[in-house]
Amino acid sequence: MKQVTRRTFLSQGVALASFALPIQSSHASLNFLADVRESSGLTAVERFKLTTAVLDVLETYYSGMTLQFWNKPFEAIDFEKRITNIVYWVDLAVKQSDAAHHVDPAWVMSQIMAESLFCEMAISKSMAAGICQLMPNTATRDFKMVIAGSQKSHFLPPYIKVELANSLSEYQRRIKEKVAYKNSTKADAAFNLNKALRWLAEGKEGRSFAKLQLNRSEMLRDYDEKIKNAKKDYVKFINANIDGLGQRDIFKNPSFFVAFDERFTYKKPIFAMVHMLANALRVRNGNMLAAAAAYNAGLSRTWTDEVLYTQYGQLPNFSETNRYLSRIIANYEEISRRFRA
Numbered sequence: 001m002k003q004v005t006r007r008t009f010l011s012q013g014v015a016l017a018s019f020a021l022p023i024q025s026s027h028a029s030l031n032f033l034a035d036v037r038e039s040s041g042l043t044a045v046e047r048f049k050l051t052t053a054v055l056d057v058l059e060t061y062y063s064g065m066t067l068q069f070w071n072k073p074f075e076a077i078d079f080e081k082r083i084t085n086i087v088y089w090v091d092l093a094v095k096q097s098d099a100a101h102h103v104d105p106a107w108v109m110s111q112i113m114a115e116s117l118f119c120e121m122a123i124s125k126s127m128a129a130g131i132c133q134l135m136p137n138t139a140t141r142d143f144k145m146v147i148a149g150s151q152k153s154h155f156l157p158p159y160i161k162v163e164l165a166n167s168l169s170e171y172q173r174r175i176k177e178k179v180a181y182k183n184s185t186k187a188d189a190a191f192n193l194n195k196a197l198r199w200l201a202e203g204k205e206g207r208s209f210a211k212l213q214l215n216r217s218e219m220l221r222d223y224d225e226k227i228k229n230a231k232k233d234y235v236k237f238i239n240a241n242i243d244g245l246g247q248r249d250i251f252k253n254p255s256f257f258v259a260f261d262e263r264f265t266y267k268k269p270i271f272a273m274v275h276m277l278a279n280a281l282r283v284r285n286g287n288m289l290a291a292a293a294a295y296n297a298g299l300s301r302t303w304t305d306e307v308l309y310t311q312y313g314q315l316p317n318f319s320e321t322n323r324y325l326s327r328i329i330a331n332y333e334e335i336s337r338r339f340r341a
Contacts, residue, residue, distance in 0.1 A: 033312075034101040034286040041095035042087075042105060051087045053338035054109055055079055057331070069119035081251070082118050086131065089270040096271075099278030101286045106339050108274060110331035111292060114324055120250045120264050121242055127168075127234055130263035132273040136168055143272045145262040148238045154260065160244045164237035171230035178223040185219075188212040284313040289325060296324045 042050065062074045070077055090108045097103060115133040116122035123129045127136055129147075139145040148154060149168040156162060191209035199206040238261065242248055246256045250264060257264045273295070280291035280299055290302045290313035297320075302313035315325065 032288050034104065034281050034288050034291075036286075037099055037102045042091045047087050047091055050105060050109065050335075050339050051080075051083050053106075053335050054083050054087070054113070056338055057113075057334045058083075061334075067117055067119075069117045069122040079118065082120075085266055086112065086118060086270065089266045090274070093271045093274035097274055097278050099274075099281065101278070101281040103274055103278050103281065104288075104336075106336045107288060107292075107328075107332055108270075108277065110328050110335055111273070111277075111295065112270075113331045113335075114327040120266075121248050123235060123238055125231065125235065127171075127231055129238065129261065130269045131266070132263070132269040134263050134269055134272060139263050139269075139272070143268060143275075145268050145272075146259065147263060148241065148261040149234070151259075158245065159260075160240040161237050164233045164240075167230050167233035167237055171227060171234060174223060174227045174230055178220065178227065181219060181223065185212075185216050188216045285311040287312045289315060292325055292328050293321050297321045 058074070058079055064074060066073050067077070087105070087109065090105050090112075094103050094105055094108070112118060112131050116131045118131055120131055122131065122133065124133065128134060134143075134145075136147050139147050140150060147168075149165045153159070154162070155165045159165065191206060191213045196206055196210060241260055242257075242264065246253050246260070246264075250257055250266075254265070262268045276295055277291050280294040280302070281288070283299060284290040284294070284302060293315050294302045294313075297316045297318055301316040301318075304310055304314045315321065
């Protein structure tokens with residue numbers, strides 16, 4: 001029987017359990033599993049082909065539209081300049097990676113497309129930023145990047161809205177305080193609705209316990225509000241500076257973005273994404289779907305203790321991750337079909 005292509009398996013990957021697997025040779029692997037690394041990267045011709053493939057997908061599906069992340073019409077964006085640069089850095093990151101499994105550049109482009117539609121200035125309400133949508137802690141702790149509010153200079157002019165420069169630290173402090181408060185008041189949460197109803201039925205007095213529970217709920221809501229406000233302030237601080245000083249364009253003032261927040265640049269975020277994918281492929285035995293899910297939901301959430309499946313991992317049951325994977329699979333199908341034609 002003709003061997004099923006990788007694209008076919010990718011497009012059906014999330015529904016494998018519903019279909020009988022095709023017969024394959026005794027030495028063949030399922031094609032959503034990345035190959036053991038052999039390639040040294042793309043040639044100049046292949047980089048051009050990949051760039052052209054991505055541009056064709058964008059033009060085919062987004063021409064005439066106002067785009068998410070960009071808030072601009074498709075025709076107002078110089079995608080050729082951007083995709084050319086991104087493909088260059090993706091290829092270099094793959095070449096310099098010491099990955100055990102091949103990290104497919106077309107897959108990385110598909111994942112960046114799902115993350116940000118290649119918009120350098122993309123920033124989410126959760127504070128993820130840049131084309132690879134890196135969270136602040138991941139960028140600083142794991143990849144030593146400069147991010148907004150991490151340098152003393154960010155608290156002084158010429159930076160804008162410097163009164164908000166400490167909002168990331170405020171957010172992190174409130175998170176720690178909330179966790180500590182929840183742990184220290186666990187006993188107060190024991191008087192739940194069912195227990196209150198039982199006490200009422202039995203004629204017991206539970207006013208003091210109810211008061212403790214209500215106080216705890218009120219405190220947690222207050223923490224949540226402060227955390228939400230700190231996140232909003234951090235996004236305001238970033239946007240004010242990338243608008244006022246960076247002109248919302250990495251090509252006009254690249255030195256500003258390097259000094260202010262490297263998540264909005266190309267090299268370090270792309271190298272970080274490739275590193276994270278390569279590590280997830282290693283841990284999950286080349287499972288590309290699990291590696292992509294790990295980037296969105298965390299590597300630990302792709303683990304299972306079921307013996308047969310531990311080596312390949314599982315897809316976490318999160319609606320956001322399911323949507324994310326669906327987009328990557330579709331992106332990869334469209335990009336790779338053109339790239340490998």
